[in-house]
Amino acid sequence: MTAPTVLSIEGLSIRFGGLTAVEDLTFQVREGEVLTLIGPNGAGKTSAFNAITGYIQPSAGDIVYRGECLVGMKPNQIAARGVVRTFQKTSVFSGLTMFENVLTGLHLRGKQHPLAIMLGLPSVRRDEERLRAEAWEILKLVGIEARAGEQASALPYGELRLLEVAVALAAKPTLLLLDEPVSGMNPTETADFMTLIGRIRALGITILLVEHDMKMVMGISDRIVCLNQGRIIADAPPAEIQKDPEVIRAYLGERYVRARG
Amino acid sequence: MDQLLQHAANAMIIGGTYALLGIGLTLIFGIMKVVNFTHGELYSFGAYMMYAWVMLIGADFMVSLVLAVVLGIALGALVEFVLLRRLRGADIDTTMLVMIGAWIAMQNTEQLAWSGVAKSIVSPFPADPLVLGPVSISWTRLFVFVVALVLIAATYALIQRTKLGKAMRATFQDRQAAALMGVQINSIHTATFALGSGLAAAAGALLGPVFVVYPTIGDSASLKAFAIVILGGLGSIPGATIGGFILAFAEELGAGYVSSGYRDAMGFLLIILILIFKPTGLFAQKERIG
Amino acid sequence: MTNRILSLAWVAFLISIPFWMEDLYYLHVLIVTGIFIIAAMSLNLLLGYTGQLSLGHVAFFGIGAYVSSLVSLGFEIHVLPNTTVSLDPKPVWFAMLVAVIFSGLCGWFIGRVSFKVRGAYFVIVTVSFAEVVRLVSLNWMELTQGPMALNNIPYLTLGIPEVFEVEFIGKVPCYYLVLAVAVFTYVVIRRLVQSRAGRAMIALRENEPLASSVGVDVTRVLVLATIVSAGLAGLAGALYAHYVRIVDPDVFLFIYTVTMVIMVITGGKGTLAGPIVGGLVFGIFPEVLRGFQVQPEIQWITYGVLMILIVYFLPAGIVPAIRSLLPRRLVEGGDGSVEPNATAEARS
Numbered sequence: 034m035t036a037p038t039v040l041s042i043e044g045l046s047i048r049f050g051g052l053t054a055v056e057d058l059t060f061q062v063r064e065g066e067v068l069t070l071i072g073p074n075g076a077g078k079t080s081a082f083n084a085i086t087g088y089i090q091p092s093a094g095d096i097v098y099r100g101e102c103l104v105g106m107k108p109n110q111i112a113a114r115g116v117v118r119t120f121q122k123t124s125v126f127s128g129l130t131m132f133e134n135v136l137t138g139l140h141l142r143g144k145q146h147p148l149a150i151m152l153g154l155p156s157v158r159r160d161e162e163r164l165r166a167e168a169w170e171i172l173k174l175v176g177i178e179a180r181a182g183e184q185a186s187a188l189p190y191g192e193l194r195l196l197e198v199a200v201a202l203a204a205k206p207t208l209l210l211l212d213e214p215v216s217g218m219n220p221t222e223t224a225d226f227m228t229l230i231g232r233i234r235a236l237g238i239t240i241l242l243v244e245h246d247m248k249m250v251m252g253i254s255d256r257i258v259c260l261n262q263g264r265i266i267a268d269a270p271p272a273e274i275q276k277d278p279e280v281i282r283a284y285l286g287e288r289y290v291r292a293r294g
Numbered sequence: 295m296d297q298l299l300q301h302a303a304n305a306m307i308i309g310g311t312y313a314l315l316g317i318g319l320t321l322i323f324g325i326m327k328v329v330n331f332t333h334g335e336l337y338s339f340g341a342y343m344m345y346a347w348v349m350l351i352g353a354d355f356m357v358s359l360v361l362a363v364v365l366g367i368a369l370g371a372l373v374e375f376v377l378l379r380r381l382r383g384a385d386i387d388t389t390m391l392v393m394i395g396a397w398i399a400m401q402n403t404e405q406l407a408w409s410g411v412a413k414s415i416v417s418p419f420p421a422d423p424l425v426l427g428p429v430s431i432s433w434t435r436l437f438v439f440v441v442a443l444v445l446i447a448a449t450y451a452l453i454q455r456t457k458l459g460k461a462m463r464a465t466f467q468d469r470q471a472a473a474l475m476g477v478q479i480n481s482i483h484t485a486t487f488a489l490g491s492g493l494a495a496a497a498g499a500l501l502g503p504v505f506v507v508y509p510t511i512g513d514s515a516s517l518k519a520f521a522i523v524i525l526g527g528l529g530s531i532p533g534a535t536i537g538g539f540i541l542a543f544a545e546e547l548g549a550g551y552v553s554s555g556y557r558d559a560m561g562f563l564l565i566i567l568i569l570i571f572k573p574t575g576l577f578a579q580k581e582r583i584g
Numbered sequence: 585m586t587n588r589i590l591s592l593a594w595v596a597f598l599i600s601i602p603f604w605m606e607d608l609y610y611l612h613v614l615i616v617t618g619i620f621i622i623a624a625m626s627l628n629l630l631l632g633y634t635g636q637l638s639l640g641h642v643a644f645f646g647i648g649a650y651v652s653s654l655v656s657l658g659f660e661i662h663v664l665p666n667t668t669v670s671l672d673p674k675p676v677w678f679a680m681l682v683a684v685i686f687s688g689l690c691g692w693f694i695g696r697v698s699f700k701v702r703g704a705y706f707v708i709v710t711v712s713f714a715e716v717v718r719l720v721s722l723n724w725m726e727l728t729q730g731p732m733a734l735n736n737i738p739y740l741t742l743g744i745p746e747v748f749e750v751e752f753i754g755k756v757p758c759y760y761l762v763l764a765v766a767v768f769t770y771v772v773i774r775r776l777v778q779s780r781a782g783r784a785m786i787a788l789r790e791n792e793p794l795a796s797s798v799g800v801d802v803t804r805v806l807v808l809a810t811i812v813s814a815g816l817a818g819l820a821g822a823l824y825a826h827y828v829r830i831v832d833p834d835v836f837l838f839i840y841t842v843t844m845v846i847m848v849i850t851g852g853k854g855t856l857a858g859p860i861v862g863g864l865v866f867g868i869f870p871e872v873l874r875g876f877q878v879q880p881e882i883q884w885i886t887y888g889v890l891m892i893l894i895v896y897f898l899p900a901g902i903v904p905a906i907r908s909l910l911p912r913r914l915v916e917g918g919d920g921s922v923e924p925n926a927t928a929e930a931r932s
Contacts, residue, residue: 086797112799126790137787141799143780147808150779151772157779204798329704377892386704387637391849391895398842399888402881513838517715520708528704555723562712566697573701
């Protein structure tokens with residue numbers, strides 16, 4: 034219990050009509066850690082992400098980030114408070130180049146008044162130069178600067194997924210939510226991605242992850258929360274999770290054995 | 295008070311045809327995700343067909359009415375088949391641009407075919423109005439009202455009771471699931487567009503003899519239909535039905551007590567009020583279709 | 585750099601036109617085309633960059649025309665039984681400024697109301713708005729003279745009275761005025777779309793959920809685009825009013841909106857040059873048809889059919905089509921993308 038709690042989920046429930054996606058979910062994310070949500074498909078992980086980032090309204094419960102309640106805020110307001118997410122299905126601005134994607138992601142870091150823009154004031158030009166430099170830094174951090182000028186729709190899958198992370202990083206998160214970032218990647222790409230997570234951590238960004246790739250989950254998580262049918266069945270460090278009989282029964286068992294073998 | 299009753303009676307009668315217009319448009323939007331700018335042109339097509347059969351050919355009024363609706367259905371099916379089928383999967387803006395193009399082409403074709411001069415259609419009903427206490431209603435209007443109600447009921451029955459209606463509802467709720475369950479999406483789209491167009495043509499054929507017919511009547515019909523559909527919530531059939539009556543009341547009262555020049559502005563006023571106070575429409579389902 | 589030279593050459597060519605074009609009628613066609621191009625550029629900001637179709641754009645154009653005319657002519661109206669509101673004639677430049685601001689305010693209102701819900705609402709609200717404004721111009725006789733039209737609208741004069749004044753009356757001065765305003769509009773839109781605000785607009789068009797996840801306030805950005813777009817359309821309308829010097833409710837005809845839309849989609853929505861190319865094509869096209877003595881109905885039918893064909897066969901428009909034919913190097917940086925800075929960084 035060293036680091037303070039930054040995100041606290043209390044009694045979160047999400048229902049669609051008669052269907053309960055998440056029920057009475059409670060967990061905390063601590064400053065600087067990598068926390069992973071695991072659980073079988075339909076366990077409510079993505080729904081929880083959507084609720085935290087304001088894309089759906091929870092039916093009940095509290096979501097508090099650094100002392101501020103996020104429930105009822107719009108996604109952009111939540112992003113402005115440092116909580117930024119990626120999407121499960123690859124989601125980029127596909128008509129733009131990689132560089133433009135990241136530049137667009139820098140929206141919150143720009144300081145340009147519409148009138149100043151239309152008048153063409155020099156402050157706007159300076160701000161643009163600063164943003165371009167920052168975009169370049171982010172591309173380098175993620176390691177995709179070589180193809181900066183290429184249109185996103187022309188990129189191979191692995192780089193698209195990296196671009197998504199770059200766009201999210203551009204929004205200057207203090208808490209980054211990654212929704213199955215390595216799904217569909219090959220083992221080399223996954224390994225690279227794990228080192229990227231290390232670099233992001235080093236920037237002081239807390240990470241909340243949803244992921245099925247157990248090798249990655251076990252390799253990078255400080256703590257794992259396992260959901261089943263909308264409820265938490267375990268909340269512990271990786272080493273303990275691997276031994277938890279309920280987790281193995283519900284979810285981990287077969288897959289993890291396969292991953293290890 | 296007497297005047298108010300008279301306005302209310304007028305509004306009820308016009309409201310029935312407005313509801314037809316609105317139901318047609320909301321069906322097409324709900325099921326096909328097409329903002330149908332040709333809707334008003336189908337309305338004026340119905341009115342002109344009525345004029346052609348009754349006044350030029352001299353056919354029986356009732357026969358002409360049926361023919362106008364059937365031809366409207368056929369024209370709707372044709373529009374869907376020629377213009378929309380190849381745009382399946384295109385985004386809503388693309389289909390909208392195509393429908394705007396079709397609207398302009400259709401309206402000007404009408405203008406060429408019928409000239410800009412207003413036409414009137416003679417109805418076979420007695421000229422003396424039906425007088426009920428302070429309210430007087432022409433027999434033609436009464437007939438229009440009854441037919442509109444019958445058509446509304448028939449549309450409900452079609453959607454609730456028939457196999458086609460079931461397939462339409464399934465497509466409305468979840469197109470992919472419906473397709474997986476063996477619903478022929480292509481045929482459903484054609485049927486929907488044809489049905490919606492038939493309803494618009496029916497509204498035109500019914501109101502043609504009440505008012506006069508000229509090429510741009512379709513524009514205000516389209517605008518009214520949009521207002522009705524927003525009022526009721528995009529994609530909601532009961533919403534469109536009630537929306538039709540609400541718009542008719544607003545127009546009748548606005549024209550009666552404010553200024554007749556602003557009759558057609560009432561729809562916009564209602565849209566603005568709805569968007570300010572209840573943006574999802576009066577009767578929208580919880581999960582929006584729009 | 586090549587782009588800058590091309591633009592300057594193009595402007596120089598446009599400046600030279602009155603020197604060698606002797607038929608004033610053609611100059612008139614160019615002036616009207618130019619006014620429509622300004623309106624089309626403003627529409628492109630919404631339709632092309634945010635992906636929202638304003639199908640009542642002529643409302644902002646017409647409001648600009650009426651407001652500028654009324655402020656420069658002065659008016660007196662009776663609002664309540666005992667209250668009159670009157671305005672003395674004001675200078676034309678001031679009237680035009682009021683027109684721009686008023687149109688922008690209308691854009692703010694329409695955007696505020698219709699962007700609460702997404703989907704087809706904006707289209708429907710704008711198209712109905714245009715119809716209502718037309719009805720008002722037709723029925724509010726005391727203010728607008730209704731179908732009798734506002735006549736003798738003054739022309740624009742700039743400078744210091746009795747010292748040095750330019751009078752924008754007649755074809756040649758008006759041509760330069762329209763050209764100057766068109767360049768101004770182009771520059772404003774270009775600055776906007778290549779800035780943080782413009783990127784947010786494009787982001788909404790490309791991927792709205794992602795845009796809001798990086799902090800783009802959807803409503804705010806759309807309303808901003810609508811205000812600027814409406815204000816510029818109002819400016820085009822004001823220019824129109826002080827050029828033809830008579831305004832009647834026909835300025836609100838729907839077919840003008842259609843002309844703007846078709847100019848934008850033909851030229852290429854979401855490109856800076858698109859509305860200009862499309863505007864020139866559709867500004868000159870009716871004149872060609874006039875040569876063949878076709879009826880206006882045929883002209884409009886042709887427009888409608890062309891619109892459908894363009895959506896089917898040239899969905900991105902002329903400018904992107906040409907661009908994809910050109911070698912890539914020529915195009916880079918055209919709309920200000922990665923270049924100078926990024927490549928400099930890459931080398932270091």
